[in-house]
Amino acid sequence: MSIPAIKTTVVGSYPIPDWLAAYPTTPNLIDAAKVILKTQELAGIDVLTDGELSRFDVGHPETNGMIEYFIRPMSGITTEVSREILADFRKREGMAFRSTPGGIVHGKIGEGALNLPAAWQTMRTLTDRPLKFTVTSPYMLAKTLLDEHYSDLRAMTMDIAEVLRRQVAEIDAPFLQVDEANLTGHPEDADWAHEPVNHVLGAVRGEKGLHLCFGNYGGQSIQAGLWNDLMGFLNNLDVDHLVLEFARRGYDELPMFRDLREDIALGVGVVDIKDNGVESPDEVAHRIEHSIDVLGPERVRWVHPDCGFWMLPRSVADRKMAALVAGRDLVLDRA
Numbered sequence: 001m002s003i004p005a006i007k008t009t010v011v012g013s014y015p016i017p018d019w020l021a022a023y024p025t026t027p028n029l030i031d032a033a034k035v036i037l038k039t040q041e042l043a044g045i046d047v048l049t050d051g052e053l054s055r056f057d058v059g060h061p062e063t064n065g066m067i068e069y070f071i072r073p074m075s076g077i078t079t080e081v082s083r084e085i086l087a088d089f090r091k092r093e094g095m096a097f098r099s100t101p102g103g104i105v106h107g108k109i110g111e112g113a114l115n116l117p118a119a120w121q122t123m124r125t126l127t128d129r130p131l132k133f134t135v136t137s138p139y140m141l142a143k144t145l146l147d148e149h150y151s152d153l154r155a156m157t158m159d160i161a162e163v164l165r166r167q168v169a170e171i172d173a174p175f176l177q178v179d180e181a182n183l184t185g186h187p188e189d190a191d192w193a194h195e196p197v198n199h200v201l202g203a204v205r206g207e208k209g210l211h212l213c214f215g216n217y218g219g220q221s222i223q224a225g226l227w228n229d230l231m232g233f234l235n236n237l238d239v240d241h242l243v244l245e246f247a248r249r250g251y252d253e254l255p256m257f258r259d260l261r262e263d264i265a266l267g268v269g270v271v272d273i274k275d276n277g278v279e280s281p282d283e284v285a286h287r288i289e290h291s292i293d294v295l296g297p298e299r300v301r302w303v304h305p306d307c308g309f310w311m312l313p314r315s316v317a318d319r320k321m322a323a324l325v326a327g328r329d330l331v332l333d334r335a
Contacts, residue, residue: 006288006303007046008328009267011211011243012134012179013065013308014039014051015317024058030126037127039318044325047130047175052308054119054133066136066179067102067144074163075112077103077145089146102144109159116167124173132209133173137180138164138196139189154192161196169203177209177243181307184214187229194236201238209267210237213245216273216307227253234260241265245306247272247279247287254294266295267302270327271320273309278319284327285334292331303328 020032036051055065071077081089081100089101120133138161142153150156168176178200183193201208214225227244234242246254246269257266270287271279284303291300303324309317 006328008325009047009304010049011305011308012049012052013310015310015312015314026058029056029058034126041129043321045321047132049132050123054123070136070141071102073113075110076107077105079103101146104146105149107149111163117170120171130174132175132177133171134177134179135164137178139193140180140182143182157196161199164200165203168200172205174206176204176206177211179211181213181215184212184225187225190230190233194233198238208240209243210239211243213307228256231259241267241302243267243304245269247306248274251290254291257295265301266299267304268300269306270303271305271324273305273307276316279323281323281326281330284323285330288331
């Protein structure tokens with residue numbers, strides 16, 4: 001069986017090096033990004049990320065790069081949270097993994113001081129390999145906020161999408177990926193959530209990807225759901241490829257992806273990032289070959305970890321990346 005080229009990538013994050021956490025300075029941040037990029041190069045990863053260090057704030061190293069990095073600079077949002085508001089937030093369904101809201105919306109959301117193009121310009125100079133830039137989905141960002149202005153989740157999400165769209169339009173990354181880890185547990189919103197996501201993707205200048213997973217906080221899955229509940233959402237996306245979690249969940253749901261639109265390339269998670277055990281190349285190869293057997297050689301075009309590596313020790317993340325590439329190479333050699 002002839003198999004088209006299958007690219008390897010990582011989802012985004014990488015464990016923060018100890019020296020950067022201990023001495024969070026701009027020079028150390030650049031050094032850490034260089035190390036992370038070189039580590040991926042040496043592992044043989046095809047499309048790299050900066051480990052999401054472009055989101056690392058040396059002034060506030062404890063903040064969450066997936067949420068606060070985007071929310072804090074936006075206008076119309078405050079991060080000052082009263083005791084009463086905090087208690088209200090903790091009663092909300094689906095936010096048990098967060099102790100505080102990402103912010104409180106008190107007016108129309110705008111760009112404020114958010115500057116994703118500047119972050120991209122800094123990181124793009126650190127490697128000559130294909131590089132991916134990642135952005136948190138407007139839906140996921142909206143779901144972490146307490147809304148005291150819109151009283152309409154859909155309208156608020158579209159305003160966040162407009163902020164991200166304006167920023168993304170100025171980023172010339174060869175690959176840009178939107179990350180969504182909340183919708184998987186809230187399929188009741190799937191009939192409209194593609195609209196704000198597509199609003200962002202429509203401004204992407206390179207290849208467009210969407211990562212979906214069921215959460216990764218402290219090595220735990222946060223959302224419970226089924227891929228089949230999101231098939232309509234997936235087929236409504238203005239996207240070139242998907243980056244989906246499978247290794248942790250197993251591959252019983254693969255057959256339903258025969259209903260995925262033919263022009264969307266599928267990325268299959270073949271490395272479990274919620275387990276410190278390192279897969280062997282043969283194990284990775286078996287997962288890839290099984291996916292190809294179920295869906296056909298033309299469908300599976302990307303392989304990757306299920307999600308970001310940020311919760312793992314660096315030594316484990318590095319060995320998992322090496323196994324990913326070695327397993328992919330075994331599949332292509334056998335074809």
